[in-house]
Amino acid sequence: MNSDIARWLKRDPDLKTRNELEQLIEDNNQAELADRFNGRLEFGTAGLRGVVGAGPNRMNRLVIQETATGLGQYLLRTVPDAASKGVVIGYDGRPDSQQFAHDTASVLTAQGIKVYLTVKVAPTPVVAFGVKHLNTAAAVVVTASHNPPEYNGFKVYWGNGAQIIPPQDAGIAEEIDKATTHELPQLSLEASAEKGLLVWLDDDYYQAYRQTMNSNPLLTNHTEPQAIKVAYTAMHGVGAEMAETLLADAGFTHIHSVAAQREPDGAFPTVKFPNPEEAGAMDLVIAEAKKHDAVLACANDPDADRFAVAVRREDGEYQMLTGDQVGTLFGYYLLSHAPANQNLVGNTIVSSSLLGKIAATLGARYYQTLTGFKWLTNVAMAQQTESHQFLFAYEEALGYTVGSKVWDKDGLSALVAFAQLTAELHAKGQTIWDQLESIYREHGLYVNAQRSIALDPTAAPIGDTLRATPQTEIAGLPIVCTEDYKQSLRMFSDGTVEAIELPVSDVLIYHLQGGARVIVRPSGTEPKLKCYYEVVEPMLHEDTMVHAQQRAQEAMEQLIDKHQQSIK
Incomplete structure (x- = not known):
């Protein structure tokens, strides 16, 4: 037997994964064993995420215990009073999540670090909220968000309430490597509680998040909420209880939840892929909306940090809004309602540039960051001033944060804010579609698309090739500016x-x-190039939305086709 495998079997505390590994050995499944032991899951700014199973290249109790040991050591080494400030821990509804969270707590308390552990499943934003609310050194959420059922993850928040960024990720990873060669002390939850190192976060904690959201000035626009109907799904995740409660608190009396998807179920039995962006994932909530003639069909992803919405059209059908359309509507709405000094808004470089145009028109300050919500919130904290307080940020992948009560994307507060802006429009006899058209008529019709191109794994890096022979035009349009982030x-x-x-x-x-934009970036995980496209179609006074959309779509198809031909 391979010495790495033998050592792993000796250290693994979980009978289930030990048996799994022993079966692979008995079957002489060399390919699978090589995959499990060819390196280990890499800890980065997104923490850990991977398929659950035995071995260092999988998510399991031993990997979690080593990771928690590394996190604890890094906190003790770099954060004053880390032990007494402590760490918040919460988890989603996947099969192993509670066990992984309890293992994390046992490891951290064994290092003398105080732990605040949720008594039940918790939405990711509710856990992230705890960092500032309890003034802790960090937080951990055990979740794989909207990944398939076989995955799980370990997400880390820092003491400022945002996801970790460099150099924290590398520092924690270094300590994890050390932990893999040492014994892993643990303290049972019972002993931790007796020593005063474990505090259970019970209903009072969940109510603190609820009360904080209800008192958020950005969520107090109660314009005839009872006049609209909202269909909702938690997509087998952990958002339903809090989402329904917050909507009811805000005065929405017609909330119709998809019963088949309301309770946490890590098997996600009614969806092929528990991601609202995927085709078919919104089918049940749209059916629920049709049944009740609701204006909105809303969804959170399984850990409730993302928000998706389909809106009823004049013909009675429902159309999904893109993340950029929701971000645009939020930007305009929030800047129109917030105090004058709360005017700092931002999005990522691959999100629509329309938010920047809206901000300029309304006298707000706009910023852009690299992809990833960790950048949106960390940069916002660095950039805000007394006269430019943070208001809102979003990324096109359905992530939004409204205000600074949670320094990460929060699909629950986004749900409430979107319902409120819809109700306000309804009270004026207007729809979401009317509002989008009004924005487009002022700034131009912005359309965004994304495509991926498979690359030859043996070829030179595509970015370097493009830099070596700079383009001067794309699809017949002159390049007026090239931004090279490398x-x-x-x-x-x-x-x-x-x-x-x-x-x-x-x-x-x-x-x-003419305002069009092309973004190219290699995928970090597979041999493909991700391409993001934006076209801007001016809207003339006599234009109908249909005609403008047709022109924009034609321009988009031409841009994508000619650009992809030019780099193949």
Whole structure:
């Protein structure tokens, strides 16, 4: 037997994964064994995420205990009073999540670190909220969010309430590596509680999140909430109880929840893929909306940090809004309602640039970050001032944060805010579609799309190839500015150059004449190129939305087709 495998079997505290590994050995399944032991799950700014199973390249109790040991050691080494400030821990409804959370608690308390552990499943934003609410050194959420059922994850928040960023990720990873070669002390939950190192977060804690959201000034627009009907699904996740409660608190009396998807179920039996962005995932909530003639069909993903919505059209059918459309509506609505000094809004570089145009028109301050919500919130904290307090940020992948009560994406408060903006429009005799059209008529019709191109794994990095032979036009449109995030340079067609003040990343952005934009970045996990496209179609006074959309769609198809041909 391989010495790594033998050592793993000796350390693994879980009979289930030990048996799984022994069966692989008995079957002489060399390919599977090689995959399990070819390295280990990499800890990064997103924490850990992977398939549950035996071995260092899987999610299991031993990997969790080693990871928690590394996190604890890093906290004790770098954060003053980390032990007494403690760590909040919560978990989602997947089969192993509670066990992984309890293992994390046992490891941290054995290091003398106080732990605040939720008594039951908790939405990710409810756990992230606890960092600032309880003034802890960090938080851990055991969740794989909207990944398939076989996955689980370990997400870490820092003492500022946001997800970790460098150098925290590398520092924790270094301590995890050390932990893999040492014994892993643990303290039972009972002993931890007796020593005063474990505090159970019971209903009072969940109510604190509820009360904080209800008192958030950005969620107090109670304009005839009883006049609209809202269909909702938790998508077999942990959001239903809090989502329904917050909507009811806000005065929405017609909430219709999808019963078949309301309770936490890590097997996700009614959806192929528990991600609201995936085809078919919203089918049941749209059916529920049709049944009750609801204006909105809303969804949270399984850990309730993302928000998705389909809106009823004039013909009675429901159309899913893109993440950029929701972000645009939020930006306009919140900037129109917030205090004058609460005007800092941002999104990621692959999200629509329309938010920046809206911010400029309304006298707000706008910022952009690399992809990932960790950047949106950490940068917001660094940029806000007394006269420019943070208001709102979003990423096109259905992540939104409304205000600073939670320094991460929060699908629960986003749900309430979107229902409130819809109710306000309804009271004026207007719809979401009317509001979008009004914004487009003022700023132009912005359409965004994403495509991926498979790459030859043996070829030179595509970004370097593109840099070596710079393009001057794409789809017949001159490039007026190229942003190269690997070189941290913004280069204009007239020869002028500016520095980009963002972390280095292998991303190229081409701004084209007329407002169109092309973004290319290699995938970090597989041999493919991710391409993001944006076209801006001016809307004339005599234009109908249908005609403008047709023109924009034609322009988008032409841009995608010609760009992809040029780089294959």
